[in-house]
Amino acid sequence: MIHAKFTKKGDLITAFEMYGHAGYADSGFDIVCAAVSVLAINTVNSLKQLVKIEPLVVEDSTEGGFLRLEVGTKDLDKPGVQILLAALELGISDLVKQAEYQKYISLD
Template identity: 40%
Template sequence: MIMASFYENCGGQLWGFSIEGHAGYADGDDIVCAAVSALSINTANALETLAGEEIVCREEDGVLAVELPGVRVSKASHDAELLMRALLQGLVSIRDTYGQDYVQVAVSQKP
């Protein structure tokens, strides 16, 4: 199962996310894993190149973690917030389409 965790600051703005695991939807080419990977990697790249945000990114086998240090303690740019919300919405749509057995999404405040 894929677990997508989003972190928000005290103002309710998203400042990071962590996506871990494998969907296990299909043996071999897994469309759920591919969709989640495409959305999350595209968002990380767009936060840096389009929104101009400084990001801290950690990639390991089955894990992508992205943080926006400036947003964690301050206010996000409109573009950064829009990109993060678009990722959240996309992952919720994948979860709703394929089921919680494959993708789970959570949003929480993280100090």
């Protein structure tokens, strides 16, 4: 199961963490894993390339199954940061609401 958690300070999303493996299907055919990966990686890339911030990113590039992103305090209210993080949270939340995927992903 993939576990996703968003950390907030008031109304601001300050960080997110995702860990685990979906187990929906074999590697290379797991649409839950693919969906979560696309959402998360696109958010990281968008924050870096479009919003021009350098968040702290920690990942397990060897085994996979772990990604944490933390936005620096000075960047939390920079235009675009919160909308991108909220869009990620919405995407994950929508996956969790799908009955077919509920045993493969959780949102804390």
